[in-house]
Amino acid sequence: MPVPSHNLRFPEEQTTAVIFASPHSGRYYHDDFLNRSVLDKHTLRSSEDAFVDDLVCQGIKFGAPFLKAVMPRAYIDLNRGSDELDPALISGIVSRSKNNRISYGLGVIPRVVGNGKEIYKGKISQAEAEIRILNYWRPYHLVLKKLMTETHKKFGTAILIDCHSMPTLPNYSGLKQLQKMPDIILGDRFGGSADRDIVDKIESIFVREGFNVGRNVPFSGAFITKEYGLPSSNRHALQIEIRKSLYMKEETLCLNDNFNYFKDIFGYILGQIAKIGEISKPVG
Numbered sequence: 001m002p003v004p005s006h007n008l009r010f011p012e013e014q015t016t017a018v019i020f021a022s023p024h025s026g027r028y029y030h031d032d033f034l035n036r037s038v039l040d041k042h043t044l045r046s047s048e049d050a051f052v053d054d055l056v057c058q059g060i061k062f063g064a065p066f067l068k069a070v071m072p073r074a075y076i077d078l079n080r081g082s083d084e085l086d087p088a089l090i091s092g093i094v095s096r097s098k099n100n101r102i103s104y105g106l107g108v109i110p111r112v113v114g115n116g117k118e119i120y121k122g123k124i125s126q127a128e129a130e131i132r133i134l135n136y137w138r139p140y141h142l143v144l145k146k147l148m149t150e151t152h153k154k155f156g157t158a159i160l161i162d163c164h165s166m167p168t169l170p171n172y173s174g175l176k177q178l179q180k181m182p183d184i185i186l187g188d189r190f191g192g193s194a195d196r197d198i199v200d201k202i203e204s205i206f207v208r209e210g211f212n213v214g215r216n217v218p219f220s221g222a223f224i225t226k227e228y229g230l231p232s233s234n235r236h237a238l239q240i241e242i243r244k245s246l247y248m249k250e251e252t253l254c255l256n257d258n259f260n261y262f263k264d265i266f267g268y269i270l271g272q273i274a275k276i277g278e279i280s281k282p283v284g
Contacts, residue, residue, distance in 0.1 A: 003028055003030065003070055003071065004070050004139075005069070005070060005071065005135065005136040005137070005138075005139040005140045006067060006068065006069055006070055006139065006140045006143060007067075007068050007070060008065065008066070008067050008143055008147075009057065009060055009065065009066045009067075010060070010065050011060045011061070011062075011063045011064065011065070013063060014063055014064070014065060014151070014154070015062075015063030015274075015278060016062065016063045016064050016155075016274040016275070016276075016277035016278050017151055017152075017154075017155035017156075017157045017158055017159050017277035017278075018059070018064045018159045018161060018273055018274045018276065018277035019064060019065050019066075019067070019144075019147050019148065019151060019158065019159065019160050019161065020056050020057075020059035020064050020065070020066045020067070020161050020163065020270065021056075021066070021067040021068065021144065021160060021161070021162050021163065021224075022049060022052045022053045022056050022066075022067075022068040022069065022162075022163050022164075023068075023069050023073075023078040023079050023140070023162065023164075023224065024047075024048065024049035024052070024069065024073045024077075024078070024079065024164055024165075025048065025049045025050065025051070025052040025053040025068055025069060026048070026068070026069035026070045026071045026072045026073065026075075027045070027048060027050070027072055028070050028071055028072065029041050029044060029045075029072055029075075033074075033075055036120065036124075037074075037119050037120060038118065038119070038120060038121050039113065039117060039118075039119055042253065043113060043115075043117060044072065044074045044113055044119070045072070045074075045253055046113045046114045046115050046117075046253075047072070047073045047074045047110065047113040047114040048072055048073055048074070048253075049073070049163075049164050049165040050165065050244070050248060050253050051165075051247065051248055051255065051259075052163050052164065052165050052242065053068040054263070055163070055242070055247070055262075055263055055266050055267075056068075056163045056266075056270065058263070058266070058267035058270050059161075059270040059271075059273075059274060061267070061271070062270060062271040062274035062275075063274060063278075064270075064274045064277070065147055065151075067140075067143065067144060067147065069140060070136075071136050073110065074110055074113055074119060075109075075110075075132065075136075076108065076109060076132045076133070076136045076137055077106065077107070077108050077109070077110055078136075078137060078140050078141070078224070079162075079164075079222045079223050079224050080101065080106070080107055080108040080222065080223050081108065081223050081227075082108055082133050082137050082138070083108075084099060084101060084102055084107040084108045084223075085102070085107055085108060085109065085129060086102050086105060086107040086109065086110075086111050087102075088105070088111060088123075089105070089107070089109060089111040089120065089123055089124060090109060090123060090124055090125070090126055090129045091123045091124070091125050091126055092125075092126040093126060093129075101222070105118075108129075108133065108137065109124070109129050109132060109133075114167075141227075144160075144224075144228070145228075148160060148228055148235060152233075152234065152235060155277065156234060157234040157235070157236070157277070158234070158235050158236065159194075159198060159236045159237075159238070159276065159277050160224070160228050160229070160235075160236065160237040160238070161202075161238055161240060161273060162221075162224050162225065162237060162238065162239045162240070163239075163240050163242070164219070164239060164240065164241045164242070165241065165242045165243070165244045166185065166219065166241040166242070166243060166244065167244060167250060168181060168243055168244060168245040168250060180212055181212075181243065182212050182213060182214035182243065183206075183211040183212045183213065183242075183243045183246060184206050184211050184212070184213045184214070184240060184241065184242060184243070185213070185214045185215065185216070185217070185218075185219050185240075185241040186199055186202060186203055186213060186214070186215050186216070186238060186239070186240060186241075187215070187216055187219045187220045187221035187225060187238065187239035187240075187241065188215070188216065188220070188221065188225065188229070188237075188238050188239070189216070189220050189221045189225050189226060189229065190216050190220055192225075192226075192229065192231075193221055193225040193226065193228075193229025193230075193231070193236065193237045193238065194225075194229055194231060194236040194237060194238045195231045195236055198236055198238070198276060199215075199238060201276055202238065202240075202273055202276070203215070205269055205272045205273060206269060209265055209268070209269060219239060219241045220239075221237070221238075221239040222239075224237060224239070225237040225238070225239050242266075246258065246262050247259045247262040247263070
């Protein structure tokens with residue numbers, strides 16, 4: 001029996017069209033995976049959005065469902081399409097198109113962790129890749145799709161807030177043009193996945209609490225925002241990247257002394273975001 005792909009938590013009553021999710025905070029590193037990898041667990045965790053689920057689960061208190069991954073990103077990346085298969089890692093796969101994420105080793109089955117270190121020695125079979133997708137990718141996205149559909153039916157709109165974390169000093173060329181590393185980056189695919197008014201409101205919530213907020217550079221959103229964001233149909237998807245050093249020690253992957261303080265502020269922010277979804281009253 002495979003480990004569950006996700007953990008879905010509902011409030012006593014869903015009172016908002018907002019859905020919170022954390023697809024990269026899974027931390028179940030089973031022995032088979034650890035034995036197969038040439039990396040130790042600590043290094044594998046460098047790709048993990050550590051503790052983001054502990055921050056975002058507070059959204060339940062404000063009437064919003066919360067969906068989180070169980071398996072780690074290094075094992076299966078839920079923010080990739082199921083067809084983003086890496087021929088450099090998976091036997092029998094032929095590259096059909098140019099995809100930078102795949103070429104960097106960051107397909108649906110990652111070849112590298114966040115610091116560019118190879119996870120495996122050699123390739124894995126296509127059958128193994130398909131089992132991971134069947135057992136973990138598909139169930140997560142089936143439940144997320146159902147959440148979006150049912151929320152849209154109930155409220156007339158659905159707003160997915162997909163939460164991630166980012167290194168304090170990432171080596172991304174897109175940040176060189178910025179004078180200061182943002183605390184928060186909002187990704188809406190440059191307006192393609194969420195209504196601008198919603199994004200403006202969420203940005204203003206963070207700014208009022210003293211956070212430096214950027215948009216789309218270098219994180220505009222990947223598969224999830226593309227797949228679930230369709231503003232013309234009142235389906236919105238916004239990616240939120242949180243700077244890790246606000247709440248954790250990045251080298252040791254431990255919580256820092258600021259965690260509880262930041263968690264309280266972030267919980268308040270989640271409540272304010274949930275109120276945006278209360279504008280659309282339940283239908284029926």
